[in-house]
Amino acid sequence: MNWIQVLLxxxxxxxxxxxxxxxxxxxxxxxxKVGYVLFVMAGIYAILRPNDTTVVAHWVGVDRGTxxxxxxxIIAFAFTTLSAYMRFKDIELKYARLARAVALQSAQVPEQx
Amino acid sequence: MCxxxxxxxxxxxxxxxxxxxxxxxxxxxISDVRSxxxxxxxxxxxxxxxxxDVALRAGAHSVRHPVNLGQGAAIQTGVxxxxxxxxxxxxxxxxxxxxxxxxxxxxxxxxxSSEDADLVVGTRFADPGVVSxxxxxxxxxxxxxxxxxxxxxxxxxxxxxxxxxVFNKTVADGLNITMSGMSHASEFITLAYENHWRVTExxxxxxxxDYSMSKGQPLLNGVNIIFDGLLRGRLSR
Numbered sequence: 500m501n502w503i504q505v506l507l508x509x510x511x512x513x514x515x516x517x518x519x520x521x522x523x524x525x526x527x528x529x530x531x532k533v534g535y536v537l538f539v540m541a542g543i544y545a546i547l548r549p550n551d552t553t554v555v556a557h558w559v560g561v562d563r564g565t566x567x568x569x570x571x572x573i574i575a576f577a578f579t580t581l582s583a584y585m586r587f588k589d590i591e592l593k594y595a596r597l598a599r600a601v602a603l604q605s606a607q608v609p610e611q612x
Numbered sequence: 613m614c615x616x617x618x619x620x621x622x623x624x625x626x627x628x629x630x631x632x633x634x635x636x637x638x639x640x641x642i643s644d645v646r647s648x649x650x651x652x653x654x655x656x657x658x659x660x661x662x663x664x665d666v667a668l669r670a671g672a673h674s675v676r677h678p679v680n681l682g683q684g685a686a687i688q689t690g691v692x693x694x695x696x697x698x699x700x701x702x703x704x705x706x707x708x709x710x711x712x713x714x715x716x717x718x719x720x721x722x723x724x725s726s727e728d729a730d731l732v733v734g735t736r737f738a739d740p741g742v743v744s745x746x747x748x749x750x751x752x753x754x755x756x757x758x759x760x761x762x763x764x765x766x767x768x769x770x771x772x773x774x775x776x777x778v779f780n781k782t783v784a785d786g787l788n789i790t791m792s793g794m795s796h797a798s799e800f801i802t803l804a805y806e807n808h809w810r811v812t813e814x815x816x817x818x819x820x821x822d823y824s825m826s827k828g829q830p831l832l833n834g835v836n837i838i839f840d841g842l843l844r845g846r847l848s849r
Contacts, residue, residue, distance in 0.1 A: 591792065592790050592792070594681075595681050595682075595685045595688075595792050598677050598678055598679055598681055598685075599677070599681075599685065599688065599689045599692065601678050602655070602675045602676055602677050602678065602689055603675060603689065603692060603693055605675075605676065606673060606674065606675045606693060607664075607668050607673065607674040607675075607676075608673055609668055609669075609671045609672060609673060609674075
């Protein structure tokens with residue numbers, strides 16, 4: 500086993516522990532956690548037998564396993580960016596509502612003339 | 613204006629003025645509005661100058677955002693304040709930079725009551741004869757924005773991004789602007805469409821002073837507005 504493989508597997512496992520320990524609403528996130536585990540298992544397999552990704556790549560008409568990984572990464576990155584953007588917009592709206600509540604509580608009425 | 617403050621015709625009218633760093637002009641704008649309408653609420657959108665104080669001294673109710681949120685958020689705040697006031701029945705949004713005219717609001721209020729409409733939107737483009745010297749590029753962009761927006765087309769509106777609007781309590785109660793920035797104008801129209809509010813247009817004259825031109829939004833912002841409009845349906849409210 501190469502040193503790089505040890506390093507990659509260690510960081511993937513660390514990521515798994517970190518993600519599974521994050522305490523969000525348990526039920527709704529259950530499928531996401533199953534996804535993490537599957538992702539980590541596939542990751543470790545690909546690290547140990549890198550040539551097998553090339554076999555999968557050939558199935559879908561891509562020359563090298565590395566290229567397939569890159570394409571998957573680009574798609575995943577685009578989805579992550581979009582979902583972060585949506586989340587950000589949601590939080591912005593909550594922030595606006597909070598600021599509005601504060602503003603309405605401290606409204607000033609002009610002196611009657 | 614020849615109508616005095618003691619005139620009671622417009623006691624149920626609330627004018628909402630969103631303002632951001634407008635201290636130099638807001639006093640005159642509020643006084644001008646107050647020459648006809650008793651009730652004005654100025655939403656100071658987290659200005660760095662004393663916009664809120666000047667507005668208060670000029671006789672407006674003053675609501676201050678602790679941070680800058682954007683014009684859409686300011687309008688929503690102003691409407692929420694106004695609709696909670698006893699006796700409030702008619703509402704108007706009016707820009708703080710002095711580009712709108714009080715006589716246009718009076719005419720729009722008359723149309724709201726006479727035509728059985730829920731919402732009257734001002735338009736710069738109704739009659740080519742009175743087109744208010746809108747700069748050519750701005751005119752092209754605004755017209756194509758109106759033409760590209762499916763909601764504006766369905767409602768037969770020619771100028772969705774006009775800041776001058778008059779509406780009744782139904783609209784005020786149902787209003788829920790979630791686009792804090794400049795996309796609120798299209799969102800307003802979308803809300804009108806979704807809620808089946810009866811909308812009509814009234815020609816108004818926009819005063820393009822150097823001041824209001826310098827405060828206006830850059831035309832490139834249209835790209836943001838279209839993008840926000842596409843995403844809007846996918847956000848929780």
